Amino acid sequence: MSEATDVTEGERTAYAKDVLVDAKGVKVHFPIKRGVIFDKVIGHVYAVDGVDLQIRTGETYGLVGESGSGKSTLGRAILNLEPPTEGTVEFDGVDIASLSGETLRKKRQDIQMVFQDPMGSLDPRQSVESLLLEGMKAHGLAKDEAHASKRLRELLSAVGLPSAALKKYPHEFSGGQRQRIGIARALSVNPKLIVADEPVSALDVSVQAQVINLLEDLQEEFGLTYLVVAHDLAVVRHISDRIGVMYLGAIAEEAEADDLYAQPLHPYTRALMSAVPVPDPLVEDRRERIILTGDLPSPANPPKGCRFHTRCPWKQETKCDTERPVLRVPEIPGVGTGHRVACHWTEQIESGEIQPHEVKAQLVEQHGAGGDESLLGPASISEAL
Amino acid sequence: MTDTLSTSQPHPRSDSDEPLLSVRDLTVTFQRAGDEPFVAVDGVSFDLRPGDTLGIVGESGSGKSVTSLAIMGLLPERGVRVTGEVLYNGQDLLKLSPTQMRDRRGAELGMIFQDPLSSLNPVVPIGLQVTEVLERHRGLSRKAAMPLAKEMLDRVGIPDPDRRLKDYPHQLSGGMRQRALIAMALAAEPRVLIADEPTTALDVTIQAQILAVLKDLVEDTGTALIMITHDLGVVAGLVDTVNVMYAGRVVERAARHPLFAEPRHPYTAGLLASIPRLDGSRGERLQPIPGSVADNLPWTSACAFAPRCSQPIDQCRAQTPELVQHDDRALRCFNPMEVTR
């Protein structure tokens, strides 16, 4: 277990029964390689750097953060698509990394993924029927034809597509419908957990709501647990029960969705929240924005101490640039134990004892630790389970 | 805020009714070989006065970018037919030769795109690109332009501008590139600035920085702004007037306060009810707009939105609705939402 947590063993066992995913001290570091003949490792991208996270059965956990904060990598680590460099991920009480063969295959059936780009994740040469049957066959769920065809029709109706869709190909559908196909495919093997990485970001605004509502309905109907990864805080707040705010590979703040909105405590969450535009001129006109200066530092060269200190308007002379803050429950009256913040000065900032100041933007080198830019670009996620 | 950006007088905000830019019945038709002609922008009209800020919102494919490219004279010459008028100070830009238009672009009409890389020269350092604009459009010498270029990079929030002047576009992050592009577009002190999804590719905290920069600059220099975005939140805090586009046509136009307080076109109302709001109540279910743009009807014989509309009447599938001026807004709808207040 990493030190970046304050959940006591007592609390852990109390929750243990309904904890579906238990990630402890997860780190994913990607080596930056250089060299023509010998691949020399010249540094690392600290994509995920010490995350503890628990997802309870039946809840929706939302991971939010800016591009490059490590959301997708953490999601993939939880699926074991990206083996953690350090730390463990238990699913239903079992460390997935320790499994192999048949037991691993069975476990994998329980965790499915829905991707951002419905077109990129569906094979264009496969009909919807064959896309859906593929997973079912692989997991022995399409025993006989009658059974399979009943199941197919159930799936389509669950995601709101006509059964005529079975014979069609992905390009014959709109973006929203393709996302429904992607969701039907994830559902086809009766998973317990669905990891949805930016499930609505590629969709038109008018269609996003259809997919969000569908995800909510399916959760209710099938008792699913969701991990939703997204950069849109309004979407995440709407669908999540609990939210983790990521900054440079670590969770800066974690709370119930309503608590996070009502009382954001971490300076980064405060800034993020204040930056989200609201489609209401009355709100916009009297809003106080906390405008951050500069860019997100490179995850290949994260700042020492608090990772946010280079942009933090509340940064102090002591601690901030030397000690890494631990994710902890702050001592603030009315703030419950489910609300955790990784900032040294949470209490003093909330009480107003520490006031924000101007921050001079720091130069962020685009090349990290001499790394190749292509390495640092957002990774494409093309593998499916 | 200082006004270091503008060494000359800011453009006066005029109270006269004389529009600076007047778009009349702008129609853009793509003629793809062997295909039916496709009308991407269909009879769009609006006026822009000095100091005005105007928003164009609509979803993907609604014709926002094609509208701005047509105004800027940036559409390809082949396979496109542009009709209507784009009057700038009374002169129709559509009638200008490509060379004449090139002179106007940059000098009087500036544009910022979603992808700044496409409009920055990859082999020329940022500083030189800004100085070149200052030399060309403001008649400054290189010597005089350099410090001003540095000042402008600083003004748009680029840290360590001295060093950045020598950087090439690929050495900057997306947000920094967008700032460099804004600095360049504004270096010529254009009277009209068109920003096409300038923050869509950026993170929300960076978006807030860029929008703040744009807002200040527009306020300080009096440049008229056309803000194009699919994000209703972005226009809510920024522009005076909002045009909502659907399938190539403006369906509702109003000042931002009445528009958001009481959307009256069913599409505008539908959009507002379908997007989750950060400050919304979480338990409430979103009200999606059914179907997708694939269900649209042709405008020539119906309301394109009818198949997705919450309250269509028979007329909607049989006749073309025109953009009609009501009390506080223009509406293209046979059966607009009731006034509730």
Ligand SMILES: Nc1ncnc2c1ncn2[C@@H]1O[C@H](COP(=O)(O)OP(=O)(O)OP(=O)(O)O)[C@@H](O)[C@H]1O
């Ligand atoms: N396979 C990989 N090899 C090297 N670096 C990687 C790899 N995958 C991701 N990274 C880097 O790790 C960091 C975190 O990436 P990740 O995709 O998890 O971010 P994210 O929060 O999902 O961002 P986005 O919102 O852009 O999807 C980024 O700097 C990214 O470039």
Ligand SMILES: Nc1ncnc2c1ncn2[C@@H]1O[C@H](COP(=O)(O)OP(=O)(O)OP(=O)(O)O)[C@@H](O)[C@H]1O
């Ligand atoms: N060069 C072109 N040739 C043919 N069709 C085009 C061309 N450019 C745009 N179109 C079509 O015109 C329509 C309007 O496109 P436009 O780019 O203006 O949409 P938009 O509102 O800017 O959408 P987005 O939000 O995706 O940027 C689309 O259907 C598009 O496919």
Ligand code: SF4
């Ligand atoms: S620890 Fe310091 S730098 Fe980090 S968020 Fe708190 S105040 Fe800001």
Ligand SMILES: [Mg+2]
């Ligand atoms: Mg991602």
Ligand SMILES: [Mg+2]
């Ligand atoms: Mg566009």
